[in-house]
Amino acid sequence: MWVRNALSSCRRHPRGPFHPFSRSLATEASTSSPVAPPESSLPQTSHPKTSQRLPITTAIILNRSPLITRTPSLFERAYYAYQARIQRALHNPFPYEFWFKEGSPLETRFRVEDMKRERKAFGKPFGMPATDAEGNVVGPTYEDIGLQEEDEESMPRTHAVDTQGDVKSLDRKGQRNLYLLIKAKSGEEGEEIWKFPEGGLQKGELLHEAAARDLTAVCGPYMDTWIVSRKPIGVYNPPSSSSENSKSFTFFCKAHILAGQVRIDKKHVLDFAWLTKQEMESRLETDYWLGVKDILSDF
Amino acid sequence: MSSSILTPAKATLSFRVSQVPVRYAGRKPEASGDPKKDLIRRILYPSNLRNKPTPVGTWRPEVGHLLQRAIPSKQAHETIERAWNLHLRHTRWKREAELARKFECMRKAMEELEKIDSKLYMGANKVEDPRVWTAAELEKSSQLRGAEKRAFDWRIRGLFPRELRLPTDTPSRNGWDYQWKPLGESV
Numbered sequence: 001m002w003v004r005n006a007l008s009s010c011r012r013h014p015r016g017p018f019h020p021f022s023r024s025l026a027t028e029a030s031t032s033s034p035v036a037p038p039e040s041s042l043p044q045t046s047h048p049k050t051s052q053r054l055p056i057t058t059a060i061i062l063n064r065s066p067l068i069t070r071t072p073s074l075f076e077r078a079y080y081a082y083q084a085r086i087q088r089a090l091h092n093p094f095p096y097e098f099w100f101k102e103g104s105p106l107e108t109r110f111r112v113e114d115m116k117r118e119r120k121a122f123g124k125p126f127g128m129p130a131t132d133a134e135g136n137v138v139g140p141t142y143e144d145i146g147l148q149e150e151d152e153e154s155m156p157r158t159h160a161v162d163t164q165g166d167v168k169s170l171d172r173k174g175q176r177n178l179y180l181l182i183k184a185k186s187g188e189e190g191e192e193i194w195k196f197p198e199g200g201l202q203k204g205e206l207l208h209e210a211a212a213r214d215l216t217a218v219c220g221p222y223m224d225t226w227i228v229s230r231k232p233i234g235v236y237n238p239p240s241s242s243s244e245n246s247k248s249f250t251f252f253c254k255a256h257i258l259a260g261q262v263r264i265d266k267k268h269v270l271d272f273a274w275l276t277k278q279e280m281e282s283r284l285e286t287d288y289w290l291g292v293k294d295i296l297s298d299f
Numbered sequence: 300m301s302s303s304i305l306t307p308a309k310a311t312l313s314f315r316v317s318q319v320p321v322r323y324a325g326r327k328p329e330a331s332g333d334p335k336k337d338l339i340r341r342i343l344y345p346s347n348l349r350n351k352p353t354p355v356g357t358w359r360p361e362v363g364h365l366l367q368r369a370i371p372s373k374q375a376h377e378t379i380e381r382a383w384n385l386h387l388r389h390t391r392w393k394r395e396a397e398l399a400r401k402f403e404c405m406r407k408a409m410e411e412l413e414k415i416d417s418k419l420y421m422g423a424n425k426v427e428d429p430r431v432w433t434a435a436e437l438e439k440s441s442q443l444r445g446a447e448k449r450a451f452d453w454r455i456r457g458l459f460p461r462e463l464r465l466p467t468d469t470p471s472r473n474g475w476d477y478q479w480k481p482l483g484e485s486v
């Protein structure tokens with residue numbers, strides 16, 4: 001049921017009778033005339049003539065998802081602390097004898113830590129250990145459990161490469177979405193531009209298959225990637241400077257990188273970088289950036 | 300939980316003392332039997348003699364005092380709640396706006412694809428059932444072993460891979476795996 005809805009939402013309105021084959025034949029006939037080569041300088045692997053028949057290039061938006069959760073803002077932290085204080089005031093007395101064995105070191109440790117939390121939430125008269133008549137402290141104190149702190153140290157949230165600014169590293173900016181950009185020579189002039197990895201489409205191939213093949217061709221097979229869907233997530237047609245009225249289209253497919261790293265041969269691809277959306281703006285050409293920016297995640 | 304209120308409240312309480320209607324009265328614990336069961340019974344069914352607070356919350360006399368200390372005032376609390384809801388609303392709008400932009404890009408792409416090449420369009424619209432394995436895939440899976448088999452089985456067509464991790468509070472000890480090799484090129 002939802003399949004039909006998805007299909008109908010992708011079609012234009014109103015719908016007439018659907019003629020798939022006549023339309024594809026029309027497309028092939030019009031593009032059999034000489035067509036400007038698509039916007040890519042990458043090696044066409046086996047059938048150069050047939051891949052240039054369709055003015056379609058497939059590009060991949062390879063995304064490294066966030067590795068760590070987002071840092072809460074100051075307001076969020078303050079609100080969470082406020083709610084924790086209210087909960088601490090209102091919740092039922094904690095049943096120590098249910099959760100801990102009577103007098104066990106774990107119970108001692110929990111009691112001391114809880115006093116500390118209470119002190120932090122409400123201030124000094126609360127959460128102070130009880131004192132008897134002479135003013136001596138009764139019950140366990142922090143010093144009793146001091147040497148038992150054997151918590152595993154977790155890794156810090158910022159990596160060393162964050163300070164170094166190494167844009168090839170995949171550990172950088174753990175909270176953000178990173179996207180792969182490639183620096184390659186474009187067109188006949190040979191100027192080097194940054195863009196997403198792309199390549200041509202072969203006969204009989206679907207978009208996502210072409211995207212996978214192009215990715216291994218451009219970036220090497222030493223990456224564990226997963227292409228999310230058969231459907232393209234965006235399209236870019238550059239303002240065509242060629243005299244023929246053939247436009248070229250670049251269809252973007254989304255993929256995730258799960259492990260590995262890019263390995264480029266320096267002949268066609270000069271450089272690569274893993275960048276956030278904001279860092280990309282300065283490197284991409286204006287038209288390309290405007291065509292691509294809505295596809296990417298802001299954070 | 301400490302009920303260490305050092306100074307009793309001077310003003311009369313405006314908060315209702317938290318009460319839950321109960322039917323069983325205080326009773327002597329049954330000394331026979333499993334101490335664990337007795338403990339559970341004592342926790343779940345406390346006496347209703349109203350002389351001290353209980354874990355199940357049948358009688359909490361100090362709630363009013365504690366609430367007065369926890370929140371600045373009723374008006375301040377309401378303002379904080381409204382500010383929080385506003386913050387949530389704004390983050391929700393931002394998230395929805397981003398999703399709408401992305402969906403619009405996708406819709407335009409599919410529209411262009413339909414105009415250009417309908418075979419590709421039909422191919423892109425095909426829905427893959429993750430439950431169905433072709434005969435070739437089944438045979439390949441039966442021939443693989445160990446890490447290779449796991450790597451193959453975890454990539455089900457039409458479903459997300461198992462290696463896709465959720466973000467955690469701190470990163471993993473080993474960091475990113477840069478030494479990944481494709482199937483058939485182990486070590």
